[in-house]
Amino acid sequence: MAAALQVLRHLARAPLRPLLWGCPLARLASSMALAEQAQQLFESTVGAVLPGPMLQRALSLDPDSGQLKVRDRSFQLQQNVYLVGFGKAVLGMATAAEELLGQHLVQGVISVPKGIRAAMESAGKQEMLLKPHSRVQVFEGAENNLPDRDALRAALAIRQLAEGLTADDLLLVLISGGGSALLPAPIPPVTLEEKQTLTKLLAARGATIQELNTIRKALSQLKGGGLAQAAYPAQVVSLILSDVVGDPVEVIASGPTVASIHSVQDCLHILNRYGLRAALPRSVKTVLARADSDPHGPHTCGHVLNVIIGSNALALAEAQKQAEALGYRAVVLSTAMQGDVKSVAQFYALLARVAGTRLTMPGAGASVEEDEQLYELAAELQLPDLQLKEALEAMVGTRGPVCLLAGGEPTVQLQGSGKGGRNQELALRVGAELGRWPLGPIDVLFLSGGTDGQDGPTEAAGAWVRPELTSQAAAQGLDVAAFLAHNDSHTFFCRFQGGAHLLHTGLTGTNVMDAHLLFLQPR
Ligand SMILES: Nc1ncnc2c1ncn2[C@@H]1O[C@H](COP(=O)(O)OP(=O)(O)OP(=O)(O)O)[C@@H](O)[C@H]1O
Numbered sequence: 001m002a003a004a005l006q007v008l009r010h011l012a013r014a015p016l017r018p019l020l021w022g023c024p025l026a027r028l029a030s031s032m033a034l035a036e037q038a039q040q041l042f043e044s045t046v047g048a049v050l051p052g053p054m055l056q057r058a059l060s061l062d063p064d065s066g067q068l069k070v071r072d073r074s075f076q077l078q079q080n081v082y083l084v085g086f087g088k089a090v091l092g093m094a095t096a097a098e099e100l101l102g103q104h105l106v107q108g109v110i111s112v113p114k115g116i117r118a119a120m121e122s123a124g125k126q127e128m129l130l131k132p133h134s135r136v137q138v139f140e141g142a143e144n145n146l147p148d149r150d151a152l153r154a155a156l157a158i159r160q161l162a163e164g165l166t167a168d169d170l171l172l173v174l175i176s177g178g179g180s181a182l183l184p185a186p187i188p189p190v191t192l193e194e195k196q197t198l199t200k201l202l203a204a205r206g207a208t209i210q211e212l213n214t215i216r217k218a219l220s221q222l223k224g225g226g227l228a229q230a231a232y233p234a235q236v237v238s239l240i241l242s243d244v245v246g247d248p249v250e251v252i253a254s255g256p257t258v259a260s261i262h263s264v265q266d267c268l269h270i271l272n273r274y275g276l277r278a279a280l281p282r283s284v285k286t287v288l289a290r291a292d293s294d295p296h297g298p299h300t301c302g303h304v305l306n307v308i309i310g311s312n313a314l315a316l317a318e319a320q321k322q323a324e325a326l327g328y329r330a331v332v333l334s335t336a337m338q339g340d341v342k343s344v345a346q347f348y349a350l351l352a353r354v355a356g357t358r359l360t361m362p363g364a365g366a367s368v369e370e371d372e373q374l375y376e377l378a379a380e381l382q383l384p385d386l387q388l389k390e391a392l393e394a395m396v397g398t399r400g401p402v403c404l405l406a407g408g409e410p411t412v413q414l415q416g417s418g419k420g421g422r423n424q425e426l427a428l429r430v431g432a433e434l435g436r437w438p439l440g441p442i443d444v445l446f447l448s449g450g451t452d453g454q455d456g457p458t459e460a461a462g463a464w465v466r467p468e469l470t471s472q473a474a475a476q477g478l479d480v481a482a483f484l485a486h487n488d489s490h491t492f493f494c495r496f497q498g499g500a501h502l503l504h505t506g507l508t509g510t511n512v513m514d515a516h517l518l519f520l521q522p523r
C-alpha cells in the first residue's frame, strides 16, 4: 500500500498524461483499495485549490524588476502594495501572498472567522498561519457565519486602509466564501442588528445566495463595488476563491470590487417574494429610497482587475487528471450540482446503474425506461453545465474503470434534530438507493465531501458508500431509513463499521463547495 501511495504522490507532481489501462503503473495503482483511491482523489481535489498553490499560479513576481504579473497584466511594485481580505479561506491566502510579495507589502488587514488561527494551529497547518512579525493585521469575527461587532470593526479597518491609498498604490484584495458576513459595514441609519435580522430572515425563508447578496449590497458601504470605490485612485487587484456555482464575481462575498447592476426595484421584488417588504425597518426603507435618487449612480470599477483564482471547476479538473493518471476514464459531469439532496441522490444511484450496465454489458444498455428516467431526473435538477450524454457516450468501448466527477452544493431540508451535513446525508442517501437494484459485476463507490473539510456542524468532511451499505448496516442493527428521517447521517456513519466510511481531512483552509466522486470498476 505504501508503494502505491508513493506512486500516487509521484503522479501528483509529475507532468500528467493519461495512462493506458493495463500498463504496469496503472495496474499497481488499481490494486489500491478503491476506497483508498477515492479518498486520495478527494484530497487531490482539495489540493488544487489550497491557498499556496493557488496564489503561486495567479501571481508571479520578478524580483529584479519588481514587476508583478497577474494574468496578462503587469504592475510595477516599489513598496507600494497594500492587502485586505475577508473570507473563510483568507488566512492562508494572506500568508501565501505576504510570502510572495516580501518587502513590497506595506500593510494589510484581513477579516477571518472566529477561532480560525487556533484551529489551524492545533491542526498543525503552519503554512496557513502568518509569521510572527507579519505586516498583516488579523481580525477574527462573524461567529456562525453571521456579521457581528468584531467583523464590523474589521470592515471599518479595511475601509480606512482603502481610503488612505493614492494613485501610486496597489491594493490586493483577497476574497473567499463567507466574505459577506466578515465585511459588514451597513449604510447608516441601518444598524448591524437590523442587517443581521434581515439576512437571517431571508436565509431562513429560502432566499438564494444571489438574492441574499443583492440585498446585502444595497445596504452596505463596501459591498457591490463600495470597497473598490473607497480605494480609488489606487489600482485594485482582487483574487477570488469562488464558493458560488458558476463563479459570479458580483455574488461571491457580495462583490466588494464589482459594480452592482441591481436596482432598488430588484431589492423590493426580493423582499416582496419573501414577505418581508411590509415589516422593513424605517432605516432600510430610507437607504433604499436614497439609492433610488442617488445622482452618482452605481460605483464604477474601471481601476479593478477581478480574477477567479480557485473554483470547483478547477479543483475537479485536477482530480480528473489524477484519476486519468491512475488509469480511470474520468469525466466531469457538472460543477453546478444543486437541488434537493433526495433528488440528487436518486440521480447518482440511477446514473451508477445506467452507466454500470453500459460498462459491463456493452451493447445491451440499461433499459430505455431507466435511461429516460435518468434524463428526466437530470432535467428536474436543472444543471446548466451537465455533461450526461457525453459521460454515457464515454462508457461505450471503455473496458476499464470509470470515475465520474461533479461538484456544487445540494440542499437539505432539515426535518430532524439529528447531527449531519449535506455531504454525509447525500452519501447515505446514495448508499441506500444503490442497494435497491442489482448492479451486476461491477464495484461501485460514491464519495461526497465538503472541500472546506467540515460538513455541517460535524468534524467530518463527508463520507463514502458502496451498494452493500443498507444490508451491512442492518447486520449491525442500524436502520438507514430511520437515521435519514432525522437528518442523522453523522451519527449513522460514526456507528457504521466504526466510522470507517467517514472522510476526515480536518479544516483544509480552502472552500470551493462540495465534490462528488462516483467510481465504477468492472470486475
Ligand atoms: N443534521 C444535518 N443533516 C444534514 N445537513 C445538515 C444538518 N445540519 C446542517 N446541515 C447542513 O449543513 C449546511 C451548513 O453547514 P456549513 O456550515 O458547513 O455550511 P456551508 O454551506 O458548507 O458553509 P460554507 O460556506 O463554508 O460552504 C447547511 O446546508 C445545512 O442544511
Ligand SMILES: O=C(O)[C@H](O)CO
Residues within 6 Å of the ligand: 176, 177, 178, 179, 180, 181, 209, 213, 243, 244, 251, 252, 253, 254
Ligand atoms: O460570503 C458570501 O456571500 C457567500 O459565501 C458567497 O460567496
